[in-house]
Amino acid sequence: MSDQMYMKLALENAKAMLGQTGANPIVGCVLVKESRVVGIGSHLKEGGPHAEIHALQMAGEHAKGSTAYVTLEPCSHTGKTGPCADALVKAGVKKVVVASLDPNPKVAGNGIKRLKDAGVLVEVGLLEEDATKLNEVFNFAIVQKRPFVTLKAAVSLDGKIATKTTHSKWITSPPAREDVHRLRSEHQGIIVGIETVLKDNPSLTARIPNGRNPVRIIVDSQMRIPLDCNVVNDGEAPIYLFTSAAPAHRAKEAALKEKGVHIFYTTNQEKVDVDEMLATLFSKGITSTLLEAGGTLNAAFLEQQHVQKCIIYIAPKLIGGRDARSFFEGIGIETMDQAIPLEWAESSVIGPDLKIVAYPQYE
Numbered sequence: 001m002s003d004q005m006y007m008k009l010a011l012e013n014a015k016a017m018l019g020q021t022g023a024n025p026i027v028g029c030v031l032v033k034e035s036r037v038v039g040i041g042s043h044l045k046e047g048g049p050h051a052e053i054h055a056l057q058m059a060g061e062h063a064k065g066s067t068a069y070v071t072l073e074p075c076s077h078t079g080k081t082g083p084c085a086d087a088l089v090k091a092g093v094k095k096v097v098v099a100s101l102d103p104n105p106k107v108a109g110n111g112i113k114r115l116k117d118a119g120v121l122v123e124v125g126l127l128e129e130d131a132t133k134l135n136e137v138f139n140f141a142i143v144q145k146r147p148f149v150t151l152k153a154a155v156s157l158d159g160k161i162a163t164k165t166t167h168s169k170w171i172t173s174p175p176a177r178e179d180v181h182r183l184r185s186e187h188q189g190i191i192v193g194i195e196t197v198l199k200d201n202p203s204l205t206a207r208i209p210n211g212r213n214p215v216r217i218i219v220d221s222q223m224r225i226p227l228d229c230n231v232v233n234d235g236e237a238p239i240y241l242f243t244s245a246a247p248a249h250r251a252k253e254a255a256l257k258e259k260g261v262h263i264f265y266t267t268n269q270e271k272v273d274v275d276e277m278l279a280t281l282f283s284k285g286i287t288s289t290l291l292e293a294g295g296t297l298n299a300a301f302l303e304q305q306h307v308q309k310c311i312i313y314i315a316p317k318l319i320g321g322r323d324a325r326s327f328f329e330g331i332g333i334e335t336m337d338q339a340i341p342l343e344w345a346e347s348s349v350i351g352p353d354l355k356i357v358a359y360p361q362y363e
């Protein structure tokens, strides 16, 4: 097998853990000695051993003199676990092939340096693009100290998310909606506005086999959330309610807290400040969020450049109506040079619908 094939194997091992490593990156490691794989490992969960440690444990004494293929630069710091670079050196690994560097300021090249200083051969950059893409969420969040935001919308071919009477069940097909549940399962948090809660009384859970429910983050400036709505009562996942409401709502606050809702006040008295909310979410360990909001809240995110990725499902239907809502409203722009440019990344067909993935290209 070639170097590339071993690294592909390491990448596959990383990829399988998408959505289960919390704020940590997904990482795979393969140890090879004399043309035989002697150890394989993935980072399974935040707080647990890193990929290299699992692979070293599997290899045992065979790690000595082996080559390690790691999708991310081995760490050099002591966080919840010890430095992987030192563990590789201690086990006598002869060469380390790394796909991409770790942008975590606590690591950022130090892992490579430690290995080299200890006399280990190091190569960096094999399948780098694939590895970087795999950790797009981690790479963004660890540097920006904000969660990566993926905006999801289901629209008709004429770009509407509802009819003029706000009816919207359903625009896209069951397979496309199932894909959304998979997306929810891969994110730590799902963000909606209070309008969505009032109108749809949704559950915001990942209803697929083995789905993991994201934290339900609700933007509710005036604390209008009904005490009897589904999310507040179903106990399926935590609720983070962001509000700018003044102390006038203390009685309701107590009732919500009683039901286990976590309430966060933002400094602005009128409207929840998106950037402040995202900073708070990051401080709570949330690095990946799915924004499933309507046109107003989406606009607040987009106008402040807080959307990193768009996933749009397009149904082969025409809705029409001047007053039918779309997924990006707000005040709008004057001229085309002010439009947010995006880069197409993927397009596919799901049942009768199209799925488009695109990345906003901010200045």
Ligand code: AOF
Pocket: 024, 025, 026, 027, 028, 042, 043, 046, 047, 048, 049, 050, 051, 052, 072, 073, 074, 075, 078, 079, 080, 081, 082, 084, 102, 104, 107, 142
């Ligand atoms: C690796 N291999 O498998 C992972 C790494 O709190 P800790 O100790 O788990 O450290 C988390 C940091 O370690 C994380 O932010 C990232 O920089 C790195 N993750 N490094 O060598 C791994 N998961």
Ligand code: ZN
Pocket: 050, 051, 052, 074, 075, 076, 082, 083, 084, 085
């Ligand atoms: Zn590590």
